Amino acid sequence: MNICAFLSAADLDARYTRPAREFAELLGKGGHTLVWGGSESGLMKVVADGVQEAGGRLVGVSVDFLAAKARTNADEMVIAGDLAERKALLLAKSDAVVIMVGGTGTLDEATEILELKKHGKHTKPVVLLNVAGFYDGLKEQFRRMEAEGFLPMPLAELVFFAEDGVGALAYLEESAGVR
Structure with a gap:
């Protein structure tokens, strides 16, 4: 399953990085592909490292003004022209969405994905991963x-x-009929 993760590119403390790393390892060990913003910094790097080290694939979708921070060893990396195109590509390349901890960019992505779902523009399962009550x-x-x-x-x-x-992963796999 291609699972899109919206999350922060900021460096965060262990109460956020540890659960993110654990989730990433579950994705990789489960043979899933991480579809993410492509960044090689902060929590995005932690999750990408965890997925890749556990045997999963990485599909990154960066944006032109952040391309210099994009991961160089992803299985696939796309550079979008702007943030709107990036969000559309992230959704198009995924079967499900997980919203992890993040700032205004993550919140923007989350509300757009939920608004599109509300209007029937997609039916993909969406999970808000509420780590540490975030x-x-x-x-x-x-x-x-x-x-x-x-x-x-x-x-x-x-x-x-x-x-x-x-x-989160149990819900996504059940929603997608993955055993």
């Missing part, structure tokens, strides 16, 4: 949106919240 506030906001009628579908059909990589 997305607790967002989870509560989504629940409020659902309760107050802002979501045209049940929250559970839009996104799955996983507390760890094992739960």
Whole structure:
């Protein structure tokens, strides 16, 4: 399965890097392909290293103004002209999406993917990996949106919240019919 991960390129402490590395190793050992922003820095590097070292494939989609930071030993690397094209390519090359910890770029990617799903533009499973409670506030906001009628579908059909990589991957594989 090609699993797109949206995540930070920042250097983060162990409460985020350790679970990200564990998830990456699960992907690689499971024979999955990581589709990601292609960066050779921060959490993106941690996850790419973990997937590759565990036997998985890497498909990167960088963007022209970040191309100098792109990983050079990915199985495939595409350079998009802008961020909109990058997001479209990431989604097109994936079977499922995992949103890991990140900043405004990750949040932008997450909301676009969820908006596209809400409007039926894709049906791929989406997981918010809520490591160390990072997305607790967002989870509560989504629940409020659902309760107050802002979501045209049940929250559970839009996104799955996983507390760890094992739960995230189990949900994705079950959704895709992978054993």
